[in-house]
Amino acid sequence: MDSMESFSWALLAIVISLLVLKLLNYSHGRKKLPPGPRPWPLIGNLNLIGPLPHQSLHKLSQTYGKLMYLKFGSTPVVVASSPDMAKQFLRTHDRVFASRPLTAAGKYTTYNYHDLTWAPYGPYWSQARKIYLNELFSGSRLDSFEYIRVEEMQTFISRLHKLSGDSIVLKDQFSLTNLSVISRMVWGRKYFSESRDEKEIVTLEEFQEMLDELFLLNGVLNIGDWIPWLRFLDLQGYVKRMKALSKRFDRFHDHVFEEHRARMKAEGEGFVAKDMVDLLLKLADDPNLEVKLGSDGVKGLTQDLIAGGTDTASTTVEWAMSELIRQPHLLKKATDELDSVIGRERWVQETDFPNLPFIDSILKETMRLHPVAVLLAPHLALEDCIVEGYDIAKGTTVFINTWSIGRDSDIWDEPQTFRPERFLGSVMDVKGQHFELLPFGSGRRMCPGYNLGLKMMRSLLGNLLHGFNWSLPGNMTIKDIDMQEVYGLSTQRKFPLVVVPKPRLANHLYN
Ligand code: HEM
Numbered sequence: 248m249d250s251m252e253s254f255s256w257a258l259l260a261i262v263i264s265l266l267v268l269k270l271l272n273y274s275h276g277r278k279k280l281p282p283g284p285r286p287w288p289l290i291g292n293l294n295l296i297g298p299l300p301h302q303s304l305h306k307l308s309q310t311y312g313k314l315m316y317l318k319f320g321s322t323p324v325v326v327a328s329s330p331d332m333a334k335q336f337l338r339t340h341d342r343v344f345a346s347r348p349l350t351a352a353g354k355y356t357t358y359n360y361h362d363l364t365w366a367p368y369g370p371y372w373s374q375a376r377k378i379y380l381n382e383l384f385s386g387s388r389l390d391s392f393e394y395i396r397v398e399e400m401q402t403f404i405s406r407l408h409k410l411s412g413d414s415i416v417l418k419d420q421f422s423l424t425n426l427s428v429i430s431r432m433v434w435g436r437k438y439f440s441e442s443r444d445e446k447e448i449v450t451l452e453e454f455q456e457m458l459d460e461l462f463l464l465n466g467v468l469n470i471g472d473w474i475p476w477l478r479f480l481d482l483q484g485y486v487k488r489m490k491a492l493s494k495r496f497d498r499f500h501d502h503v504f505e506e507h508r509a510r511m512k513a514e515g516e517g518f519v520a521k522d523m524v525d526l527l528l529k530l531a532d533d534p535n536l537e538v539k540l541g542s543d544g545v546k547g548l549t550q551d552l553i554a555g556g557t558d559t560a561s562t563t564v565e566w567a568m569s570e571l572i573r574q575p576h577l578l579k580k581a582t583d584e585l586d587s588v589i590g591r592e593r594w595v596q597e598t599d600f601p602n603l604p605f606i607d608s609i610l611k612e613t614m615r616l617h618p619v620a621v622l623l624a625p626h627l628a629l630e631d632c633i634v635e636g637y638d639i640a641k642g643t644t645v646f647i648n649t650w651s652i653g654r655d656s657d658i659w660d661e662p663q664t665f666r667p668e669r670f671l672g673s674v675m676d677v678k679g680q681h682f683e684l685l686p687f688g689s690g691r692r693m694c695p696g697y698n699l700g701l702k703m704m705r706s707l708l709g710n711l712l713h714g715f716n717w718s719l720p721g722n723m724t725i726k727d728i729d730m731q732e733v734y735g736l737s738t739q740r741k742f743p744l745v746v747v748p749k750p751r752l753a754n755h756l757y758n
Pocket of ligand 1: 560563623686695
């Protein structure tokens with residue numbers, strides 16, 4: 248063996264030893280991750296995620312299981328697709344997973360995370376949440392706003408009555424009603440003009456367009472969120488749109504605040520807060536508040552209420568009506584219940600809800616098959632944590648796939664069938680205690696507006712069914728109703744439901 252050859256062997260031996268050492272070291276320090284597909288460099292597993300991410304993840308979970316690990320770009324992601332796994336994140340380790348990833352949407356459309364939905368877990372979030380729960384969503388506050396819901400419901404019914412016999416896009420009608428209710432609760436009045444005679448800062452169409460853009464941009468898969476070093480390129484152009492939208496909202500909020508501040512000043516000591524903006528502006532001036540709210544906080548928090556409260560409820564009721572129209576015997580069963588409990592001489596009121604179990608079951612069944620927040624809102628691990636024996640690292644994004652849980656044949660009998668009767672006599676509710684049905688989430692980040700959302704949905708659905716018979720336009724048949732979805736902040740129908748209303752009750756009740 249010449250000296251050159253022995254040198255090469257020695258070099259090879261050193262390289263192999265180093266490799267073995269590295270490997271040993273690696274496997275020693277390696278984390279035990281939940282099962283999942285092998286990621287590609289750069290994109291991770293994004294190649295497996297289609298335009299309906301919840302459905303892609305549902306399919307993957309059938310191969311990899313109810314707790315699954317993926318990479319979205321360079322970001323670690325864990326997906327829970329069973330009630331037990333959801334419970335691990337939302338109850339057992341609730342605090343660890345109570346934060347949110349810092350998305351571009353949160354930064355640019357909600358005042359640098361100064362809202363509730365995107366706020367990281369911490370003192371700002373907990374103070375804001377306390378304000379929401381104690382001041383706006385307390386039982387007494389919700390009751391005090393009942394007259395607004397009653398007035399807007401009456402307006403809704405009269406509007407529909409005028410459209411009797413016409414083909415209407417049903418959701419447009421709900422959206423206006425929900426938006427009106429929330430606007431009056433939050434801002435004291437509507438700041439959009441519904442007709443040419445009114446001169447508000449925006450028209451209803453403009454405002455609806457701003458909201459649609461807000462929902463869209465808060466629901467998109469923005470590449471820069473998952474592959475941070477590509478962020479500066481804004482490949483999909485979403486960040487540019489977010490910045491433009493935020494300017495439009497900012498002008499709007501400034502206008503609303505000016506009017507509110509003027510009243511505050513004029514009334515001086517005698518000023519009494521009448522709506523959420525009054526209340527938040529007062530709190531913003533409060534020197535004793537633990538964390539300063541500032542005007543960004545007031546804007547972010549009011550905007551969250553509008554965003555959280557309008558589209559969610561409308562989308563759910565639209566899904567409910569789509570399912571019912573496909574099964575006329577369910578419509579009949581619902582109207583039988585309404586006729587026997589309410590009679591034909593009045594409208595459904597909030598106090599009637601406990602006596603309408605079938606209407607309630609229809610909504611539960613709708614939220615099982617069509618939860619609007621199909622993946623809830625993303626949760627973020629604040630610390631390393633072991634879940635079901637697997638290591639979940641700090642900084643992991645967690646999705647709870649409620650869409651998948653609603654279709655699990657281990658939990659539900661004939662899961663694909665819309666059958667509200669399955670909930671009759673069942674103790675299962677939607678308040679975060681039953682992990683099989685989580686339309687509002689559960690635990691610390693659970694929807695704070697669920698009570699208001701339920702009131703609005705029950706009253707909309709109850710009165711739609713009580714006041715009108717529904718048919719499809721022209722030659723359309725039940726088979727033509729396309730039930731495809733589009734993914735977003737709320738996952739809605741790809742094709743809006745178009746229907747024809749005909750009054751069911753005596754004429755004098757509609758005006
Ligand atoms: C049908 C009606 C509604 C549904 C299905 C719904 C659903 C949800 C879901 C799934 C979450 C996320 C839970 C999680 O991250 O684990 C959420 C959060 C939230 N919802 Fe709702 N919601 C509805 C109505 C409302 C209403 C009426 C409001 C306010 C007016 C509202 C305001 C919020 C806010 C501010 C959050 C963020 C809470 C936080 O991060 O701490 N929602 N909602």
